[in-house]
Every structure is written in C-alpha cells, then in structure tokens.
Amino acid sequence: MSEVDRFFRQLVSALAAAGPDRLREPVTVSEISGTILPYRAHRRALQLDTSEDYELALLRLAAGEGGLAHTEPPEALALFQAEASSPNPDLGVLGRVSGAALILAPRRVAQALGGAADPHQSYAPPPIAAVEIVDADDALPLDDVRLAAAPAPDAESGASSDEEGVADALAEHCSFCGGALPAGRVVNFCPHCGQSQSVTHCPECRTEVELGWRHCITCGFALGG
16 A cells, blocks of 8 residues: 555545545645644554655645545646656645645545445535645644544434444544454454554553543643544
C-alpha cells in the first residue's frame, strides 16, 4: 500500500467517525491538515516519519493520484498536479491554496470501508467558493496544528440506513490504524499493527489510554473520544 493509499484510508476513517455525511461533503486542504487528520496525531498510523512526508502525501492526494479524490477548483488542481510531478515539489503550495476542496471518490470510499459501492448513490458536492491563493509567509505550517475533538452525534436523531451501513463497516476496522479486522470473531488485537482494541495509546506521549477517554491522564492531550 502506497503512502497516498494509506493517507486516504486514514482520512476516510476519520471522516466516517465524524458522521457518514462527512464522506459525501468536500473537505478543504486546511481542514485535512488542521483538524481532520493532523500530522502529529496520526503520524504513526500513517507510517510517515516527517512532516514533509505528510505534506507530500497530501499533495499527491490533492493532485488526484490513484483517482482517490477530485480537487476543485480546476486552477488549484492544476497547481497541485504541477508540483506533484516536479522532481523537487514546492510543498508551500498547500498553504497558498489551503481553501481548495477535495471530493472523495465514492467507490474508493466504499472500498476503504470494506463495503461495496452503490453506483446510484449521489455524491454531488455543493457549490465551492473561490479559493484565495495567499502569500506563503502568511500560511500556517502544517506541523503546528493539533487534533480537534470530533463533534458528538445527536442522540435524539435516528440513524438512516446509509449511516448504519457506514457504522457497520467502520466497526470492523482497527480503531488505531484503520486496517480491516476479521468479521464474526472476538478481536483483541489488530492483525495489522498489533494495537489492542480495548486499550490504545496517547499519540503525544504513548501512555496507555482507554477507549472513551477524552484526555490523556499523563500529558492532558485531547483524545477526542
């Protein structure tokens, strides 16, 4: 699995955890790096050693590599493709065009969640506002962001059949690396990364934390549980 494929799978898992509707909505470059899949919180699951490796994977995804996502507007896509194909890509383009929106390919989303795609399901995005290209000096470094807690689901709203399908697919994936887990069996540890499915670790200090905790008891890191 390539770095871009792994990045895409982690992005799908994070969006599905926030709500099935998020998988159908465009997500901006700044949202991905800032709150949905920040480098510091996901670097181990992404298996990326440096923030530059993270930014390059995001750039390749935004450039349309593998048909995993489509980027709007076309001007932003052209910029990303030009840099991704360069022998020495300028990763600063991610900050200058941080408002560009990625629309995830529905079939690839279904594959990442372990389910079959519905060819009749509409993933048409809402209109996308014009993207402002800013000066690189004004852009925040992608490595200086932290994970924001995902919004809590509305307990009073009933889940649709689509939501139930996404939840079922997500329940069969590792809560740490997103790898598919054996179906119909009690799984205590992930067969891909070896992570316990009852106890995980703080992304910041590696202290063991239990599922459902909102903060690490050692360093206070916001876990978003």
